[in-house]
Amino acid sequence: MLFPTLNFLIFFVIVFAISWSLIGRMAWRKYFLTAASYVFYAYWDWRFCGLLFLSTVINHLAARVIATTDRASTKKRAVAIAVVLDLVILGFFKYYGFFLESLDDVLHQVGWQRDLPFLEVILPVGISFFTFQGISYVIDVYREKIEARRDLADVMLYISFFPQLVAGPIVRASDFIPQLDRRPDPSRVLVGLGMLLILWGLFKKQILASYIAIDLADKAFFDPARYGAVDLLIGVWGYAVQIYCDFSAYSDIAIGVAALLGYTFPRNFDQPYRAVSLSDFWRRWHISLSSWLRDYLYIPLGGNRKGRARTYVNLTITMLLGGLWHGAAWKFLIWGALHGGGLAVERALGGADRVVGWTRSHLLSVFLVFNFVCLAWIFFRARTMSEALTYIAGFANWSAPVELATPLNLALIVAGLLIHFAPRDTLGRAEGLFSRSPLIVRAVFCGLFIAVIDAFGLDDAAPFIYFQF
Amino acid sequence: MPRPKHSRRRVSEDAYARHKSELDLTHGMHLSSVRAASVILAVGIVIIALFNAQGLAKWAQSLPQNPVADWTVLASFQWQGWMQALGTAEIFDAVREAFYALRRLPSL
Structure with a gap:
């Protein structure tokens, strides 16, 4: 279900109306939004709803173990198992074919050909995004940035919430989950x-x-x-x-x-x-991914605190993996290597x-x-x-x-x-102008704006580029 | 001097906290009611239906076949006829044609 389609508009109007009508019953609102998110995901391919649920359960169980034990070694083991399982699932769906093809090429070149178990693996839409969100949840619980949730539905909604499910932004658990405890005020909406x-x-x-x-x-x-x-x-x-x-x-x-x-x-x-x-670019581009890689990969690798050479290596590793996150292909590795190398050179130059x-x-x-x-x-x-x-x-x-x-x-x-x-406060100014206008003006403006885009736009909306990642 | 036990974590958290305030889109924004949002959505849908009745009919035709979809297709065609009579569908087509004419301009 693509955003710029009538299907999504109808879906959203229904979800909007029901979710706000459930505002007096927060638990039901949460269950409804979770169900709506699974329906949204099932619209792409219902078979992967099970995978989304499995990923959620793995991270929920790991977080529960971390929360209920006092032993540091058990906490560490739980976070490690969850992250490894998350990456195994991601790796199978995203990198299995690439790995076997590369292995086949290498074996072919050394003259040691084998029948490798190639499979036709379909990439579940949004897997890179929801896997990283799951990892963020477990690590944030481990780092005591948030408390592990008792209710599986909280984690299900966090990982599957439909606006960001298939192409981000990668929302941190510590940013989203606390919002589930607050009752949104229907008279104070953005x-x-x-x-x-x-x-x-x-x-x-x-x-x-x-x-x-x-x-x-x-x-x-x-x-x-x-x-x-x-x-x-x-x-x-x-x-x-x-x-x-x-x-x-x-x-x-x-x-x-x-x-x-x-x-x-x-x-x-x-x-x-x-x-x-380039470092400025990465503070501005796909910020939720670049800050995720910084906080959960670059800094744990040692960041810039272990000497110059190690900093360059860490930058390159982070960007190579950032490239690989986009897809299983050498071209993404080269893209990551160019950025990693560029960042390292930039740092070396002072x-x-x-x-x-x-x-x-x-x-x-x-x-x-x-x-x-x-x-x-x-x-x-x-x-x-x-x-x-x-x-x-x-x-x-x-x-x-x-x-x-x-x-x-x-x-x-x-x-x-x-x-x-454009000046950085353009959105704020536009929002001020919009919000101060009479309601009917705002409504007609939105309707006409969409009608004009509809007239200018193509008949069939093309999928967003990041759906393939 | 030995490093504090969780120094790496603290560096990460501090950096994130600094960054987080820059990423907050809600600062200084105005708040309205759900009722206002509902009115905007309703008027928006009416305007789209007025101007893009053709798109509505096309969408209805793409629905899986069943009695409800059949009724929707018939209703959307009837609506499209009304909009053509009203002239809004022509405005939509004229705007689209003007933009497509821009697309056909040759390379400089």
Whole structure:
């Protein structure tokens, strides 16, 4: 069930009405939202509801063990078992095929071929997201940031809550679960924020991301050998805007939908392409994943506290695993390695501030970082490594005619980049203006805005890019 | 001097707490009632139905076949006819056509 569809609108209106009518009975509201979330997930593929439930039970049981024992070794063992089981499930569905294919290649090269047990494994949508949320719950209980819940339904709702279930943001247990203890006040709802984020997300997804995808990025990446340097450059800049608008749109709509139901999620994107360094970029891009990797991987590995060399290694390991989180393919590893290597080099050169100082220009730093990120996006987007290399080789071809620089493509790219340079309080100002308007004005504005997007948008909504992860 | 036992954890928590305040989208936002949200949703749905009756009919046709879906298809076609008579469906088509004309502009 995609957000920008009539099916989701009907689903949401029903959930909104029933959940607020149950506000006097919090336990029932929780059970209802959990059931609705499972229905939402079953709409993709009902067979994986069992997997979602299994993941939840594993983490719930581990948290209960941690909460009920005084022995440090037992707590440690419980957290380790839960994390390993979570990763085994994730690994089987996501990496089994990749691992066997890679092993088959290696065996083939050394002349020791074997019949390996290949399986047709279907990737459950959202598995990377709900696995990381489950791990976050167990570790947060272990670190005593939150108390383990007695009621399995609390953990079920936290892990399956439908706005963020299939493509994030990866909400921390310590951010969400305490909200289940508070009764949302029906007279104090973040209606303005929720509505504006939903409208803004629809605009970014349906107009910017969709048209850039079909009219520009898909063409450039489908057959890069056909195009010259100008088209390929516009193609990768377009893809940078597309993936930002697509993914941040999902996050915005998820945050907006949750707000209308009385729950808050943190920001997941913060104008990433205005970053002046790679470390700055990772503080702005997919913040819920980058901060998850920092807190549950980079810092436990030792972070920057074990000497220079170890810091570089930790950065590279973290980003390589961040790349692998996106998918089981060498291209994602290269994408992670580029970012990890870039972060290590940036640190070796004396940190982001020093690098910005060398470029002597804030804008130049932004430009350089943006283009480095675009270089990495080529590996991320291309279907294979050889396609990515063909794409890069195409930058040497300046004689080919320009085909993709249509006025609309250029306008969409410029619009997608200008978003990044809007004042940081733009959302707050817009929300203030919206919320102070008479109710009927707000209602008509929302209706007309959606109708216009509907008119401009494609007939069939394309899935969000991050559904595949 | 030996490190405190949970120093790694503390570094992580401090960093997260610092970061968390920057990530809070709710700060300074206005609060309204569920009633207001309901009115906005209801008016929004009516406006979409007024302007995109064609989309509504297309959605009804995609429903799995059963008596309710059959009735929905008939009702959506009737609604589409009314909207065409009213002229709102034409506005929708004109806006869409204008945007598609932009898409057809050749490369610079």
